[in-house]
Amino acid sequence: MHVAHAADAPAAEEIAFDDFLKVDIRIGTIVEAEEFPQARKPSYRLKIDFGPAIGVKKSSAQIATNYALGELPGRQVAAVVNFPPRQIGPVMSEVLTLGFADAAGEVVLFAPDVHVPNGSRLF
Template identity: 50%
Template sequence: MAEFKDFMKLDIRVGKIIKVENFEKANDPAYKLWLDFGEDIGKKKSSAQITDLYEPKDLINKQVLAIINFPQKQIADFMSEVLVLGVYGKEGVVLIEPEQEVDLGSRLG
């Protein structure tokens, strides 16, 4: 079983998606995302397999939760710096987002 101290190792923050591109070189359909986490953290990139439920235009300005302290991961020609969080629904991955707008960089936990 995981302990609370294990959960606290994860730095989960709110970021706003500011740019989206189709990720043509990914093995599975995906988008390249650019997120703004506010002044203290800045802008970060992520690759996300969320094409089943989201169109790029619908993602712009959406606030989402992401783990910002995982190691970076090279995916084809793109360096993914954060892990955007979602859950598997019947029709694809559903992003986890705040119920209402909050300050960028707000921490979960």
């Protein structure tokens, strides 16, 4: 499935509200960020703390263009936590970190504008 990133892309097909509720989107705090030189696009490997119920999960994120490694730890991000793990090169990505495309098509992280508890679910 190809996901359109352009701001002028049409809306996706309509889904039922119950389908939306199946996607578990949570807030977590990045606790570790590392270079990921094996990735095809500039990426980092992240460890994100989603609180006691979900714990710390690994993710690969194509965010190296807009973010320096040192600014990521302590930053809150949103992620889908109930997709099956996905192998990305040598890394098993356990959650899908969410972002939006900027004007150049590079990823900008999606996060709350005020601190919320790790593990808070989008509703």
